[in-house]
């Protein structure tokens with residue numbers, strides 16, 4: 001099984017603690033997060049534009065996938081030394097995060113993201129950088 005992810009979602013997943021745009025969005029994100037947490041050899045294909053996380057974005061909410069989101073993808077992929085079309089295990093992506101991203105970089109990279117202020121993404125990057133596991137997340141939040 002290959003999971004298709006756009007650039008910025010490589011970091012968003014590290015900070016997923018159950019929050020999201022809707023129940024369906026969170027349920028889908030939880031499946032992906034737990035799959036990667038428990039099976040880090042799962043293959044990731046990096047794509048440009050809407051991915052396996054975006055597919056559960058609530059259709060009744062205003063779309064937010066315009067220029068700044070693509071710029072965010074580019075910035076994060078550049079920092080990781082990756083590009084659309086690339087493939088590799090989730091473990092190899094976490095290794096790149098550990099060696100190329102500091103927790104404080106999240107605030108600099110993700111200036112347009114409303115979730116940044118919660119601090120969960122910088123915490124997730126910090127766990128990876130310290131070689132610690134991401135927490136188990138269950139429906140409704142961290143367990």
Ligand code: SF4
Nearest residue numbers: 011012110113116121
């Ligand atoms: S701050 Fe926003 S864009 Fe950046 S990793 Fe977190 S959720 Fe993703």
